Amino acid sequence: xxxxxxxxxxxxxxxGGGPGGYAAAFRAADLGLDVTLVEMEPRCGGTCLLRxxxxxxxxxxxAEIIWDAAEASGRGVVxxxxxxxxxxxxxxxxxxxxxxASGLDHLAKKRGVQVLRARAFFEDAHTLRLEDSEVTHLTFxxxxxxxGSEPVKLPGASTTPTGRIMDSTGALALxxxxxxxxxxxxxxxxxxLGCAYAVFGSRVTLVHRAxxxxxxxxxxxxxxxxxxxxxxxxxTRLETEVAELxxxxxxxxxxxxxxxxxxxxxxxxxxxxVGRIPRSRTMGLENAGIAVDDAGFIAVDSxxxxxVPHIYAVGDVAGHPMLAxxxxxxxxxxxxxxxxxxxxxxxxxxxAVVYTDPQIAWAGLTENEARRKNVPVKIARFPWxxxxxxxxxxxxxxxxxxxxxxxxxxxxxxxxVGRGAETMIAEGVLAIEMGASAEDVALTVHAHPTLxxxxxxxxxVFLGSATHLYxxxxxxxxxxxxx
Ligand code: FAD
Numbered sequence: 289x290x291x292x293x294x295x296x297x298x299x300x301x302x303x304g305g306g307p308g309g310y311a312a313a314f315r316a317a318d319l320g321l322d323v324t325l326v327e328m329e330p331r332c333g334g335t336c337l338l339r340x341x342x343x344x345x346x347x348x349x350x351a352e353i354i355w356d357a358a359e360a361s362g363r364g365v366v367x368x369x370x371x372x373x374x375x376x377x378x379x380x381x382x383x384x385x386x387x388x389a390s391g392l393d394h395l396a397k398k399r400g401v402q403v404l405r406a407r408a409f410f411e412d413a414h415t416l417r418l419e420d421s422e423v424t425h426l427t428f429x430x431x432x433x434x435x436g437s438e439p440v441k442l443p444g445a446s447t448t449p450t451g452r453i454m455d456s457t458g459a460l461a462l463x464x465x466x467x468x469x470x471x472x473x474x475x476x477x478x479x480x481l482g483c484a485y486a487v488f489g490s491r492v493t494l495v496h497r498a499x500x501x502x503x504x505x506x507x508x509x510x511x512x513x514x515x516x517x518x519x520x521x522x523x524t525r526l527e528t529e530v531a532e533l534x535x536x537x538x539x540x541x542x543x544x545x546x547x548x549x550x551x552x553x554x555x556x557x558x559x560x561x562v563g564r565i566p567r568s569r570t571m572g573l574e575n576a577g578i579a580v581d582d583a584g585f586i587a588v589d590s591x592x593x594x595x596v597p598h599i600y601a602v603g604d605v606a607g608h609p610m611l612a613x614x615x616x617x618x619x620x621x622x623x624x625x626x627x628x629x630x631x632x633x634x635x636x637x638x639x640a641v642v643y644t645d646p647q648i649a650w651a652g653l654t655e656n657e658a659r660r661k662n663v664p665v666k667i668a669r670f671p672w673x674x675x676x677x678x679x680x681x682x683x684x685x686x687x688x689x690x691x692x693x694x695x696x697x698x699x700x701x702x703x704x705v706g707r708g709a710e711t712m713i714a715e716g717v718l719a720i721e722m723g724a725s726a727e728d729v730a731l732t733v734h735a736h737p738t739l740x741x742x743x744x745x746x747x748x749v750f751l752g753s754a755t756h757l758y759x760x761x762x763x764x765x766x767x768x769x770x771x
Contacts, residue, residue, distance in 0.1 A: 301428035306334015308603025309434030311619030351487035437604035466556035474501035478561035649713035653701035668750035
């Protein structure tokens with residue numbers, strides 16, 4: 289320690305104030321530990337709150353209103369063409385974020401969690417150097433690393449200061465609705481933001497490297513969304529790579545290489561959404577002896593302990609899936625482990641949701657995974673065309689499917705495509721966690737008319753007792769397919 293340096297001590301240092309970090313800090317404080325949370329940004333909330341989950345859903349929710357209004361003409365209700373006041377929309381979206389961020393500050397204060405605004409860097413296994421802060425060093429007994437992830441950069445096509453070539457953060461800033469938008473990447477972030485901009489009025493071209501969008505997600509769940517974007521977007525170019533992006537005074541020239549050869553197109557803006565990588569390389573992990581795998585994720589055990597037993601890692605930096613609810617669960621597990629509780633991260637199912645229209649949600653075992661791992665399953669599908677509630681919502685393209693153990697009927701996975709999938713998937717997650725069988729789900733009475741009935745009916749398809757689908761007795765194996 290040299291003159292002018294100020295050191296502090298804490299029982300638990302949490303690095304990063306996103307969902308993983310604040311969940312860990314709050315739980316540790318609730319368990320009576322002395323906690324200091326170090327966050328380098330002016331606000332807590334992390335990627336999820338400041339430039340991810342919440343602002344993107346605020347935009348998608350607004351897009352849904354516009355879309356619903358347009359669709360209402362089919363029922364004889366016609367609205368004028370919507371006027372989007374971008375500044376007002378931006379202010380509202382930022383207000384939602386601000387409200388939640390101040391809520392976090394308030395919750396931290398109430399719990400006695402000290403929040404330091406600084407960039408943390410490991411000097412050794414018990415000391416953090418804090419940059420840009422009055423407190424220059426923080427020594428700790430335990431630490432939780434929750435520094436998240438950052439967007440993958442496309443080689444030769446970095447984001448530009450004008451914002452014409454942007455990542456998801458730039459897209460969420462909503463500076464303008466470009467006439468022509470190129471979205472690079474057919475994962476959930478590119479699709480969600482591409483759909484929102486398309487509904488706001490942009491002519492969107494989606495470019496995706498693989499032969500189909502949303503790699504890894506079951507085909508039958510993706511199909512209705514692929515159909516939807518085939519009309520919503522101006523073009524969807526699969527098996528196509530961006531060879532070059534060049535910005536000039538009036539836009540961006542994109543050189544695209546795909547099945548049609550090399551083509552050049554001009555766009556007003558480009559959104560690059562080609563994945564995210566753990567933010568593990570710039571905080572001196574090696575000084576503390578913390579092991580990182582080849583992909584840059586911090587290696588952790590079931591309690592989220594790193595290779596250095598008193599240091600834990602949670603959230604995006606500790607592995608896939610990079611989702612806020614996974615980060616929060618891990619944060620709690622780490623805090624409880626520090627407090628000496630026998631907690632472990634042993635979840636049976638993590639729900640994943642794509643908030644497009646239609647939405648896609650899945651949890652537990654997927655059909656692709658069952659095939660890849662050779663897991664015997666029986667799959668039962670209930671198409672929403674047979675759901676009264678879905679028809680009142682013009683959502684007949686939806687589908688609910690369950691994957692069960694063929695012998696015991698135990699629910700192993702659930703997949704849904706359609707409106708409200710974000711909420712409905714919770715029943716599947718609970719069923720999987722509780723070890724419920726298709727019979728348990730079928731015998732659970734679902735309110736009528738609701739989309740949740742499709743979950744009960746999918747279970748009935750499995751059992752051969754569905755009411756709203758005719759399945760000839762003995763022929764249910766055709767509807768409930770075996771893998
Ligand atoms: P983060 O939320 O990234 O938080 C890390 C924090 O650490 C940041 O605040 C950062 O400033 C801070 N930090 C980093 N390094 C340091 C340092 N050295 N010192 C101090 N502080 C540091 N997930 C969902 O579950 N649902 C969604 O709908 C969803 N939508 C998304 C939409 C977009 C556009 C994006 C980009 C992501 C979305 N995600 C979504 C993913 C979700 O945001 C992340 O999984 C989640 O934020 C991970 O939480 P975390 O705590 O691990 O990290």
